[in-house]
Amino acid sequence: MKIKVVKDILGANEQIAERNRQLLDSKGVLAVNLMSSPGAGKTSLILETIKRLKGKTRLGIIEGDVSSSLDAEVIGKEGVPVVQINTGGGCHLDANMTHSALGNMPLQDIELLLIENVGNLICPAEFALGEHKKVLISSIPEGDDKPFKYPSMFHKADVVLINKIDLLPYLKFDTDAFSQAIRGINERAEIFQISCATGQGIEKWVSWLLTQMSRRQS
Amino acid sequence: MHELAITQSMLDIVLEQAEKAGAREVGKINLVIGEMTGVVDECVQFYFDFLSKGTSAEGAALSFTKVPTTARCRGCDKAFELKEFDWTCPYCQGNNMEIVAGKELFVESIEVE
Numbered sequence: 433m434k435i436k437v438v439k440d441i442l443g444a445n446e447q448i449a450e451r452n453r454q455l456l457d458s459k460g461v462l463a464v465n466l467m468s469s470p471g472a473g474k475t476s477l478i479l480e481t482i483k484r485l486k487g488k489t490r491l492g493i494i495e496g497d498v499s500s501s502l503d504a505e506v507i508g509k510e511g512v513p514v515v516q517i518n519t520g521g522g523c524h525l526d527a528n529m530t531h532s533a534l535g536n537m538p539l540q541d542i543e544l545l546l547i548e549n550v551g552n553l554i555c556p557a558e559f560a561l562g563e564h565k566k567v568l569i570s571s572i573p574e575g576d577d578k579p580f581k582y583p584s585m586f587h588k589a590d591v592v593l594i595n596k597i598d599l600l601p602y603l604k605f606d607t608d609a610f611s612q613a614i615r616g617i618n619e620r621a622e623i624f625q626i627s628c629a630t631g632q633g634i635e636k637w638v639s640w641l642l643t644q645m646s647r648r649q650s
Numbered sequence: 651m652h653e654l655a656i657t658q659s660m661l662d663i664v665l666e667q668a669e670k671a672g673a674r675e676v677g678k679i680n681l682v683i684g685e686m687t688g689v690v691d692e693c694v695q696f697y698f699d700f701l702s703k704g705t706s707a708e709g710a711a712l713s714f715t716k717v718p719t720t721a722r723c724r725g726c727d728k729a730f731e732l733k734e735f736d737w738t739c740p741y742c743q744g745n746n747m748e749i750v751a752g753k754e755l756f757v758e759s760i761e762v763e
């Protein structure tokens with residue numbers, strides 16, 4: 433006997449993600465899912481963002497990168513609430529792990545939640561966490577052909593940050609071609625060029641974050 | 651690597667449906683997987699063999715229907731398969747398109763006894 437099913441395999445994850453989103457909404461928290469290859473600059477971006485927003489915006493951080501708890505320790509020193517997720521070697525965060533992390537986060541004291549996903553350009557793309565915005569960091573040393581190799585990630589991103597532009601004089605990277613490739617399959621993506629080393633362009637990224645937050649409050 | 655989580659969710663759906671139908675055994679599972687998801691059939695098969703042991707789906711055949719990444723050109727409205735390193739429309743050379751297929755990831759049907 434053949435049974436018609438037509439059920440989304442990630443449907444259960446989507447449902448939990450939706451519940452996370454409702455929880456975040458009820459507390460007035462904007463959640464941003466930061467995704468990239470290992471070493472593209474997720475932790476550096478979080479630190480730069482904290483530097484600019486500390487004292488002005490109440491931040492919270494979820495650290496999902498599996499490499500170690502080092503990132504969480506560095507961020508903890510900044511005096512910002514941080515919850516480390518241990519994926520047990522898993523290659524992505526999922527809605528369930530995020531749900532547990534949210535339980536350990538003082539949500540009533542937070543306006544902006546930055547989630548550092550596991551360093552990986554394939555798996556995290558498929559798993560919603562309950563975030564409001566997806567941000568993809570791509571860095572100059574990785575080369576300008578990344579959109580072609582990981583279309584799903586680039587297709588879903590609300591923002592693409594091109595990081596490490598301080599290295600542009602030394603490496604071959606065509607930022608115009610790169611941006612055009614992304615725009616080809618994702619019209620609405622915002623693309624910013626930044627350097628976490630020199631601070632160049634970070635201002636624009638931060639003002640994008642603030643705009644998203646004020647939009648939600650109005 | 652996300653195949654482990656995906657295979658577990660897939661198996662959950664299959665077992666729930668099989669139980670609902672009062673099935674003794676699942677003979678075949680028909681999956682539809684878009685190329686854009688990056689899901690590798692062999693990995694799903696590998697995890698399935700492991701995870702399904704001792705369940706009514708143990709030994710079931712997996713059938714994979716792969717859906718190529720397909721775009722529709724916003725310039726000329728024609729649809730085409732997206733090539734790996736060339737994202738221009740083969741009809742008008744435009745480079746603004748909408749992804750219309752390739753993101754699928756679902757259990758289409760199961761065959762049970």
Ligand SMILES: Nc1nc2c(ncn2[C@@H]2O[C@H](COP(=O)(O)OP(=O)(O)O)[C@@H](O)[C@H]2O)c(=O)[nH]1
Binds near residue numbers: 471477497596597628
């Ligand atoms: N030159 C340069 N190096 C950077 C920049 N941003 C991050 N890095 C370096 O890249 C390495 C990996 O950064 P990290 O933030 O840990 O990446 P993550 O794995 O994505 O969290 C570190 O050595 C950073 O100092 C940048 O804008 N320019």
Ligand SMILES: [Mg+2]
Binds near residue numbers: 474476497503548
């Ligand atoms: Mg990190």
Ligand SMILES: [Zn+2]
Binds near residue numbers: 728
């Ligand atoms: Zn065209």
